[in-house]
Amino acid sequence: MRNQLTEALSGAENAVLLGHIHPDGDCIGASLGLYNYLKEHMPQISVELYLDHPADKFSYLASFDEIQTTYDPEKRFDVCITLDASDTERLEMFYPYFETAGRTFCIDHHRTNRGFAQENCIRPDASSTSEVVYTLMDENAVSRETAECLYTGIIHDTGVFKYSSATRATMEIAGKLMEKGLDCAKIIDDTFYRKTYIQNQILGRALLESFLLMDGRCIFSGLRKKDLEFYGADTNDLDGIIDQLRVTEGVECAIFIYETAIHEYKISMRSNSIVDVSKVAEYFGGGGHIRAAGCRMSGTIYDVLNNLSKHIEIQLDAHGEAGKA
Ligand SMILES: [Mn+2]
Incomplete structure (x- = not known):
């Protein structure tokens, strides 16, 4: 399947995924979902994910332990993919990875995003970046692990399907993700409603x-x-x-x-x-x-x-x- 995602990654040996400062559920879900998907289906590309202090309550997501949190000035990447960041300032300390990357691709749903990368996939009508990421994937190739990440992201950006941003398309995607075998009630309680003292x-x-x-x-x-x-x-x-x-x-x-x-x-x-x-x-x-x-x-x-x-x-x-x- 050829689309903006596979185009952006074609020929690349390595890639870096970035989110925004203070990453929320959508940012973490979308970036980890894409990270897992790329590791599963494009093993020839070495992928790294950098996020600023992701909250521990998301640690049930596959590969959460592999998220890197400190900037390494020695590193350069063939491709930089940004997720859920509406402008380059939101990349904060990881911005140099974007600046020095051979190719850049922005995946987002913020209305204010002006398309700051070379390639942009910005869908203001989508509920979440996790929803946008799903549309760039081959549906049949989405694993249970990837589905759990994307479902978590959609839950968070829609206030559990409550905001007006949750459309029929959102619900259909969420339904397909559910069918990958997710314990949706547990995900919703553990990541959305549960509060510490x-x-x-x-x-x-x-x-x-x-x-x-x-x-x-x-x-x-x-x-x-x-x-x-x-x-x-x-x-x-x-x-x-x-x-x-x-x-x-x-x-x-x-x-x-x-x-x-x-x-x-x-x-x-x-x-x-x-x-x-x-x-x-x-x-x-x-x-x-x-x-x-x-x-x-x-x-x-x-x-x-x-x-x-x-x-x-x-x-x-x-x-x-x-x-x-
Ligand atoms: Mn979002």
Whole structure:
């Protein structure tokens, strides 16, 4: 089968797979899925996968132990494949592998991705990069191990098939992956719903600290570095906070921010039906999707909140005006 993937790898002796900084379930699932697939079906190519601190809860995925986490300046690769990274900055410390590779191929589903590689397979209508990766594979050649990786990725980027990004195509692919013999209920519980004690504590703290604004149409919560330190939480422990904020009754838009260094914040935004949060994130140098996006900002918690809320309010007001017309 010839497609963009086999074209990109033709004649290569070695290849490197890269994801984005703070890799999420989709990034880890898509890159490990492709890694396993290439090892199984293109053994003539030596493949390496580099990710920044993948969370241990994904250690049940095949070849998780083979993920490399530190950059080696001595290494050069014939081909570099990036997965789930919307721009080259998201490759962070592994960017030099991309820069020095003989050929580059980008596989992604972020709307804001401008196609930064020589070859690009960017499908903004796909639920996840894991879904895109599946379409580049020979269906019959997908092993149970590879299927488990891709299924995990789809689960994570669709909030267990709940977000509007989960289409009929997503469900059909997930169905084909299930048929490879996956214990889907266990995957969903273990990687999506199970929380450590610390994660429950920090979730509780974030909910206690939250407050409503814009007549209850927006909810905001912010955690400082010292809050994370108090609970012994790291950034991997913050998954799911934004989703709980989003389902607050009456809320259209949720914002969750946490401090990464003094007066430096990482921002996550979600919306339900009106606000295009990717526009807001892009304005501040970030990116994402209409209903889920993020960026980084500096200042105090209140500077960040004021700057974001201006942009959100404009969209809410414009929607209100359009409704009256
Ligand atoms: Mn993704």
